[in-house]
Amino acid sequence: MDLAQHNMIVNFIWSIADDCLRDVYVRGKYRDVILPMTVIRRIDALLEPAKQAVLKMKEQLDAAKVTNQHPALCQAAGQAFYNTSPFVLRDLKSRSSQQKLKADFESYLDGFSPNVQEILEKFKFRNQIPTMIESDILGLVIEKFTNTEINLSPNPALDVNGNVRLPALDNHSMGMIFEELIRRFNEENNEEAGEHFTPRDVVKLMAKLIFLPVADKIESGTYLVYDGACGTGGMLTVAEDTLLQLAKEHGKEVAIHLYGQESQPETYAILKADLLLKGEGAEAENMKFGSTLSADGHSSREFDFMLSNPPYGKSWKTDQERMGGKGEIKDHRFVINYSGDPEYKMITRSSDGQMLFLVNKLSKMKGNTALGSRIAEVHNGSSLFTGDAGQGESNIRRWIIENDWLEAIVALPENMFYNTGIATYIWLLSNRKSLERKGKVQLIDASGWFVPLRKNLGKKNCEFSEEQIRQIADLIVNPRETEQSKIFPNETFGYHKITVERPLKLKDIDPEKAYLPKEIKAFVAEGKADENGIPAIRKIHKSGRADPLHGLFARTIGGKKCVVEYEPDTNLRDTEQVPLLEDGGIEAFFKREVLPYVPDAWIDGNKTQIGYEVSFTRYFYKPVQMRTLDEIMADIRAIEKETDGLLNEIVGDGK
Template identity: 70%
Template sequence: MIAFPKFIRIQTSSQKHSRIATMEPSQLSCMDMKTSLDKAGIVHQDAALRQAAGQAFCNTSKFTLRDLRSRASQQQLRADFEAYLDGFSPNVQDILENFEFRNQIPRLSKADALGTLIEKLLDTSINLGPNPVLNADGSVKHPGLDNHAMGTIFEELVRRFNEENNEEAGEHWTPRDAVKLMAKLILLPVANEIESGTYLLYDGACGTGGMVTVAEETLQQIAAEHGKQVATHLYGQEINAETYAICKADLLLKGEGDAADNIVGGPEHSTLSNDAFPSREFDFMLSNPPYGKSWKSDLERMGGKDGIKDPRFVIEHAGDPEYSLLTRSSDGQMLFLANMLSKMKRSTKLGSRIAEVHNGSSLFTGDAGQGESNIRRWIIENDWLEAIVALPLNMFYNTGIATYIWVLTNRKPAHRKGRVQLIDATQWFKPLRKNLGKKNCELSEEDINRICETFLKFEETEQSKIFPNEAFGYWKVTVERPLRLKGIDANRAYTPKEIKALKETAERDETAPPVIKKIHKRGVEPDPLRGMFEAVLPAPSRSGASDLPPSP
């Protein structure tokens, strides 16, 4: 699969309204500025050049794509096209590098297809840019392609080329209907509390950036409806090079250069082992982390389970200074949630609000004392979990498994304190006329509003159940009891081999004397052989006398 960067595509919209038309004068300005900076001996030129271009990126090459159509030979065309790419600013170079776009040029040139590609990029009948192409009368000739439309194209390409790769399930992209629901679930409850000011949004597995951009749009809309003016800063981290490149390109092309600089990505930038924002705290966070995907390579880079000291995953809780949130290496999805929880604002009125998509394993995987269970216990004992929403099956493009939205905040309103709402939205959907991969349904606006209304009302209904936090905890006790069997000689010690045979043939009797195991160390008294039996008991009330810790 050859993936062409969105940035290159975007230079081809149409006639006077196209990016190519506006790029040419900006290139002249950049070239003039570069000449002046070179003469002055200024080395760091990027900011000045972008300012001269009047946009978030620039190109100091003497070529435009339109110029390259006249090249007579493939050799000259390839050389000039590479020079054209070399003229872009460092932020675009980063995009090209993560697309590995230059690796495709020799293949295209050898196949005599580079000129054809450039013609396609200059085709006036299509618009792959974010802004609409207009007719002379101002009507829309070609609508713009927003982030989610580009994400849909990318996801469809990925699906077609990776249908048999089960490891990738849930990894790539979240459909727009699910994202809109997530954005509303974290923003509508505080719509009346949003003040004019600056808000930070974050996604630790940002993909093409759809979640933070939709959340930004929703926040701006809610603020405007309440007469407030808000500024937003978007932050994200993404390990997949191509999706990261799409995200960054999209922001650059919308003029959000600062936001593009706050998106960090590529194979060396795993959120789990290489946190790009260790000291940042965010107002609103959304994410769809990969589920069922191994994080063993991250674990090794971090020093193994015994060597990890990352304060996001080894914390102080319930009197334990090294309370571990480390999950099984075969599935790291809950660690993305722990990462977000570590970035909550603790000193603001609104605190932080989080929405994250998980599959069903996050609800029950992990025994008491293990990482997944510890994360759930940590969340519930801090009273951060507001609700879990069960989504319809087959909502996502490349997986048909059950998915759930977790909604969390460190500023629960009084009527929600100490309680968790479970919403069954599995039957609220609209069937698609044609399947998109495994996605055969979507949430209509009516469905989204119905889910949000159920969430905001916080009432018991057939689809909404409310439980106290204690209902999600339990006590796990190991009861040690001597092994007692009928016909045992109380004055004799038995060998391990004899005990094994007795277990298979003798009848248990709680009134019989304990079996004594024969040991072979002089001066050591025989001990009863103790069998281990697990018992799961209901959690007592917080005022109970037991000092054992509950484990959700």
């Protein structure tokens, strides 16, 4: 299909909204009619040539009392769907009354196969029929969609002489038209667009980051591609096209199967409709409706390539409650046996579940193939650092990095998405790292690489050029250090969180009333008070050696030398982060950074935890060049000169 034909059809369908819906619907609701009607008309055009064959098969199946009629009716229709009503769409454009039209149109919709019924149900299209009947526009909308000036059929439209008047519209071209309509509606409703629509330039980049590093290793065969928050399926489509193109360039033949899940009804309807319109009925069946977190639709599958833009900054409390509540979640994806902990929890705050989508993907990696699995997922900045050591977000980062799955994180420019201007990042993961990437993580700061849009689309005011996409992908394919690319050992991002204790000090202590172990009360009274009081002793060790690092101090009490543990003061308790790569480890850090200032402090080793975080600011910070003293003095003198005599004008000369 050439561009002129594409634009003509898109513009014609787009004009139906203005011609028929303007005084009935607000602009934001045009899609509620136009998108499902586009689906219905295309499916109708596909089914029209075999209409009589389907009706005949239906009659035979009913007579034979066959219960499962779906396979036979699909075969008769020559499609993955069918319609058993006596009508085709063009039969309905003229009816004697609105009520007759309503009854026949509803009968026509009822005749569709279950997969099309599901799409109409998720579109809530039947809810629009009373409005269209009441405003007398249903017949007009049908007439517009069946207009002979456009051809939505897979067969060419001929003139009276049998010559091609309008070319055929193949499935791929129809899919492109439908995607263009979706894009336009998303831009019209840009306050909602970011929830299910990722800009095409970002999707292209993600697809290249997944496939290009392994382009030479792709063999002829079957590959499964998955998106657990697939929206309208744009990422899956671009990923499929990219993989097919790469395979072709390398002389390989690949079969690609798409899998996805979406929780928003209308978005899910668009997703399945788009696949049906492209002739990918089998792929449409691989799209599941519902929440990936609480109702995983692909729990038993593993995938070769996975990519997503999951919702971030969005509560998953409803999912959490469906899964038993935060303290009772046992899902094997999020509670695992790791690092000696049989219930290692990767459960994030209920206010933001974005990282759980990443954990879900990691649970679906292939472990027995040469390529393993590759993942690209978009996150906001909170996934880099939110969550203290031992909490869900940090545990996820630890699990990922210690398993050496994280290849790279790419910082994107601000204002790249339609509904948010905040900083976003692409995480790139693989369980088959190349030898040069083993034990390392690459950070790429692409926040300054963009070209401005001529017109803002919601909050999106910039995009990647093709050249910038190529440059970023090249840094991934050929990892190296530049001003925008830094490579670090995995341990760089890890730290020990240590708990620093100090003794509880009591003033005017009465050993008979003090809340202390009975056997040491007598010793406490002999303790030497300082300005804060007498340190309260928790326990006395009559044998053993002093170990201030772990809270054991040598003291002489009652004339006896002993080793004591002090009662900690919870009000003085503090924590410190000690990098895993700290020279000399925790002990060296403690002696250098803590003991010189609080010599009676110690570390409670039972509370030490490991955490991970990634700070782009730390590694890519560019300090602002300070002005010189001469420049500052010159400005001051200029200001003094400008204000010379101003004070006298205000207060006079004092006479």
